[in-house]
Amino acid sequence: MSAGRGRLTQNEIARMAGVSQTTVSLVLNNRCDAAWRIAPETRERVLRVIRETGYVADPLARRLLQQHNQILGVFTYESVFPSTSGNFYHPFLSGIEACAESIGCDLLLFTSAPVSGGSRRIFHDNNRIRLADGCVLLGREIPRDELARMVAEDMPFVSVGRRDDAYLPSGKGGPVPHVGADYAQATAALVHRAVDLGHRVMAYVGAGDGPESAIDRLAGFTAAVRETGVDGRHEPVGGRTRAELLDALCSARVTAVFCEELVEAVAMAEAARARGLSVPGDLSLLALGDPTEQAETDLDFTGFRIPREDMGWQAIEVLDDILHGRISDHQRLLPCELVEGETLDAPGPATGRN
Amino acid sequence: MSAGRGRLTQNEIARMAGVSQTTVSLVLNNRCDAAWRIAPETRERVLRVIRETGYVADPLARRLLQQHNQILGVFTYESVFPSTSGNFYHPFLSGIEACAESIGCDLLLFTSAPVSGGSRRIFHDNNRIRLADGCVLLGREIPRDELARMVAEDMPFVSVGRRDDAYLPSGKGGPVPHVGADYAQATAALVHRAVDLGHRVMAYVGAGDGPESAIDRLAGFTAAVRETGVDGRHEPVGGRTRAELLDALCSARVTAVFCEELVEAVAMAEAARARGLSVPGDLSLLALGDPTEQAETDLDFTGFRIPREDMGWQAIEVLDDILHGRISDHQRLLPCELVEGETLDAPGPATGRN
C-alpha cells in the first residue's frame, strides 16, 4: 500500500471503475454537488471498487491542498515519557489525548527535535511543525524567542502553563495563548489559611525566578503576605545546605515554610526531623504543587494540586478554537485544588524555642 | 506561516534571491551536485535569504515525492494514557519515544481512530496510517483481520507483544513482525522454581485463552508441569467467587497458584487471608507479570517483570530495520526478569490440613 509501485491511487480506482479521477474524488468526499452530479449507478460502481480495494485517500496530498489535516503537534521541552520527571507530564498528555480524541484529531509528538544546550528546540533545520495544523507546547521553561517566533509566524499554538508575552528583537510577537494553573491564587490561599491558623512569620523557599510557574508562586506569596500584613520573607536556597537554611529560618522565627517544589519540601522535612523538629508541630511545611521530580516520602504534604489533566484538555480546546477562528479566551488560568494534607497546623507553643 | 496567503515557499525564497526554485531546492538539500553546479556566491545569497526568513521545507510536499517522512505511527487499541489501566502502557511508550528520538523520527499517535465495539480500529474510512512510514501496534488484543490486512497491504509495522500469524479470508497475510515478552519461558521458570522448593501440586488461575499473552503463559505452565512431572491444573475463574475457587484449590491440595493477572493474585491473597490461610506459609501465590489494571496491595508478589521499556525500544528498532530493508530478526521474544518477592516459599507442613 505505502510500498512503492503497486500504490493505490485515485487514478487507479478511476481506471478500475471506468471513470475519471475527478469523479472518484467527488464520490469519495461525498460532495454535496456529487449527489446530483454523479449518477447513482456510477457512484455505486465507484464505491464498490473503493470498498473492494480498501482505498483511502493519501492524507498528505490532501493536506497539501487543504491546508489542514486534523493533526495536532505536541512539543515537549523535556522528554515526554521520562523516568526522571516522575510522570509529571503524564496527566497533561492524558488530557491532551482525551480531548484530541473527542475532536477527532491525531497527535504528532515531535520526538525528533534535537536536544541542544540541555533542551529541545522547535526551530531547527529539519523541523516538522508545519505538518500539524497547530501545536501544543509543554515544558517548565520555554525559550522566549521560540514563543515569539511562533506568534510572529502565525503558527497556531497553545502553551500548557502560563507564559508572558513574547517578542522578537524585531518587535514582532505578542501575547502567548496558554492554559495555565493559577499558582498565584493557590499560593495566596495557602498563605491565608496559614494566617488564619495563627502563623505570623513565614518564608518562601525556592528560586521564585525563571519559569513563570515559579514567578507566579512567589508573586502570590508576596501579595498575600502584604495583604494580611504578616511577615513573609523570600529565601532562595542559594548555595546553602538544608541545615543552614533551616538555621536561618529558625532564628527568624519562621513557623510556616512554603516550598516551591515538592522535592524541596521533602528535603526540608528531612532536615527538620534530623534536628528534632516535628512537622507540623514545630514547623509547618507547604508544598506548592505536584512533584516534578521523583521524591520519596511518606508525608502527606499540605499544598495544592495542579489540574494537569484539565489543563491538557483545555489546551487542545483553545487550540481548536484558534484553528477555527473562534474567539474565546485564549489565555486561561485554571484554579488549583487545595490539598488538606498533614503538614500544616497552628504554630505550636514551641515555636520560639530556638 | 502555515496561515494562508503569506506562506513561505521555495518559490518565494527564489524570488527574493533572484534565482529559480530549482536552485533553492538544490542549495537547501546541499546536493552533492550543488557543490559544483551552483556558484558559491549564488549559494551564499540563497542561504542568507533562507536564514533571514527562517524558511523550512514543507514536509508534506517533500514526502509526496520521496515516500518517506521520518514519521512513525503509534496505534494503541486502548487509550494511550488511561487512568484505568494504571499506566501499564507507559513504559512501552517510554521506550518507543526514546528509540524514536535516537533515530530522529517523530511519533504520530492515532488518537482519532474511532472506538467501535469497545476497541479502536485501524482501518476506518478516514484513517491516516499512510501518513506514517510505518507503525507500531500496542494493545493486549489486536483483531486478527486488521493484522492480516496490514501484512497484506505491505504496510510496514511491528506489534508490541507476540502475535500469531494472520491471514485474510482471501488467504493473503502472513507472519506478524513483533517484539514480545517470553511469557512461556518466564512462567516455566517460575514453575521450576516452585518444584525445586518442593511444590508438587499447582494450579494456573486465569483464562489462558484469548490474547497471545494469556495463551503463552498457560503454555509455559503446561509445558513445565509436564516436564517436571508434577500435578498442574488449569482453573479458569469461570463464574466462581474467589472463595469457591479457593475451596476447589484447597481440596485438590494445591500449594502454589500461578495467577495470570496481578489483580487476580491480589484477589486470591485477599480470599486466602479471609479464610485464615497465610501466604506463602499455607499457599504460594505467583503473579505472572506487571499489573494491567490498578490494584491495591501491600504484598510484594513473586513473579516476573515484563521488559516493557525495552520492548518499546526494540519494536522501533525492528520497524526501522523493516523500513530500510535490513534483514534482521523481525520476531523477537525478550526474556522477563524474575522477581523474588515474598509470596513463594516451600510448601509448609500445614499443606494438607484442609
Next chain:
DNA sequence: CGGAGCCCGTAATTCGTATTACTGCCTCTG
C-alpha cells in the same frame, strides 16, 4: 572558426488529491 565540453543555472515534470472550468449530449420551449 567550428564544435566539444564545461559552468551555471532554469523549464518542465512528478507525486496524489481537490477544485474549477469546461464539454458533449439531451430535452424542453418559444
Next chain:
DNA sequence: CAGAGGCAGTAATACGAATTACGGGCTCCG
C-alpha cells in the same frame, strides 16, 4: 428549429518541493 438549460461527467490546474532534462554562454583545441 434554434437556443436555453439541465445533466453527467471530464480536462486542466493547483498545492510545494524534488528531479530530470535541457539550454545559453563561455573556453579551448584541432
